[in-house]
Amino acid sequence: MKKFTGSLALGSLLAGVAAWGVANTQTANAQGFYKGKTIKMVVRSAPGGGYDFYGRLLARHMSKYIPGNPKMIVINMPGAGGIVAANYMASRAKKNGTEIAVLTRELALAQRTKEVGVKYDLEKLSALGSAASSTFLVVMGKNQPIRTYQQLKDSKKTVLFGATGPGSGSYQYPALLKKDGFNVKIITGIIGGSARFLAIERGDTHGTANSYESTRKAIKELGLIPIFYNGAPHKALPVPHMSTLLSKQGKQLAALLGAPLAAGRPFYTTSGIPADRLKTLRSAFKAALHDKDLIKEAKRAKRNVAWTAASVMEKVNHENSRCI
Template sequence: MRRFITVACVTSLTILAAAGASAQQAVETFYHGRTLSIVVGHEVGTGYDLYARTVARYLGKHVPGQPTVITQNMVGAAGLASAIWLANVAPRDGSVIATFAHTASVDPLLGASGGKFDPSKFNWIGNLDEVTGTCSFSPEAGIKKIEDLYTKEVLVGAAGAGVGGPLSQSARGVRNLLGMKLKLVQGYKGSADVRLAILRGEVNGVCGIPLSTLKTEWRDDFTSGRIKPLLQLGLNKNPELKDVPHVYDFAKTPEDRQVLDLIFGAQANGRPYAAPPGTPPERVAALRRGFAETIKDPQFVAEAEKLQLDLKPTAGEDVQKLIDRFYAYPPAIVERAKAAVRQD
């Protein structure tokens, strides 16, 4: 009997190993000679675009079959257009992944997406960085510390229109939850256009701009003091901004912190990548492994350092856990957050 059980166990393991090898071969066959697209939900020249193009140069060699990886920009609604497309239109065969603003993961809660997609249904591939957003201002704003906004109104720029997008949501959150005098000017194509608007004097600041963007695309203005962060936004304090107050410093109750979570905490998933709902699990697993290997690739890491791209990556499973946490918050918390970012 013992020998029979042993033989049966060995046979089962052999069958499982063969099935695994067969699945691996099927994935490799699918990607061989194929193009894998990374759809960027923001304009060329933004941080999302720069990160994605850097990933694209290395991801293919870490995915079975070594597909050719290209980037495509799908600009609209501050990244929401690409998220809605990913949920409803994109091919579900593993040939497409997308990256967009972290706000897309909570926009359905906050009422920006019109219920057109469910982020919990995405197959999250991974995240490149825990973004630290900032409220940053030019000298023309006439403020030296964030508390000056309690008495002085400042114009801040944002991409798109309506509720969506990190710049508009961040500005409204700071204004409506902290009581600071920010006047929002929307309609810019993206953060690159907001930067030009600051240089032209159309607006004097921006809320929600990542520190990583200040250090890369906005480097000259940041290092010269032409743009200066006065408030940091995000789930955790960033030691690089140790003298800059954190938005959570203004929370008075645990409930206040949960409301801030829904508006600013999602920045922990600051550079996320996702595949559409319904993508075959074995291809999702291959993309996750490829992504994890890419961010450890010495050549990728060296290029990211050269470009001054901040990297604080998390696995796709961890991205999912944080999103699930936010979606479990009580309705009263969600309603407070929704009211705080509601369009004027």
């Protein structure tokens, strides 16, 4: 027994030394590589808005966790709902770990439905992780009778939902309800959450679906009533999760819509990066999202921060771009 413990101790020591050695060479390699270099942070939208916020936030805080402390600059690359930036990462970006991108969460779905212009394969990009999870919420106006899920389901009167257009969450959620037999009608062409809230306030429509972050203020200001939600749970939401409602088919569709929400702000780098460098970037990404200053900044901007591992993201992408 003693011998066994002894060899175990020796083994652990050796393994430890070996691991330290490997880690040390890796750090040394990565440090050698990133020292004096500049990392480009490609943002899939124009300045302003959520993706831009997270891109800039990480660009400010990630460098201190990358050995060699490279400079980080932000480049906005809007277009075609994020497809332009994804194509760039798949083809033209340098494949050496000096280009990182925050891309659209729905890219896997766009790839599956073969949207025009898709030239990327999301599974070939290297995921770094996601910086936040997202929650989608269905709300109703205060000047109409529906207050609960059951009332919405039983409504004899057609319930009007304001929406931007197909492809947007504001359209997909009422469309799902409609498919599940609810008496709803989708009014399209009301672009942007704020315009949809005003349409409710004016009495043009009865409700809408929107991300929780952008709806929180309107719930307080305009007295909007939350009915149910999908995606990451929120303490402040006293309403049921979509997975507990709807028919069997509706639940499946809700799960499909909900999957990208788990990785709400996904970050990637290109394919073909040496494994140690990718590991460095992934751990720097994780460490930055647990950085006190970053969390403080996000809190002041009322943005949530939740790290999702690259492996989880890859799984979601795999399911969403291939299945069914």
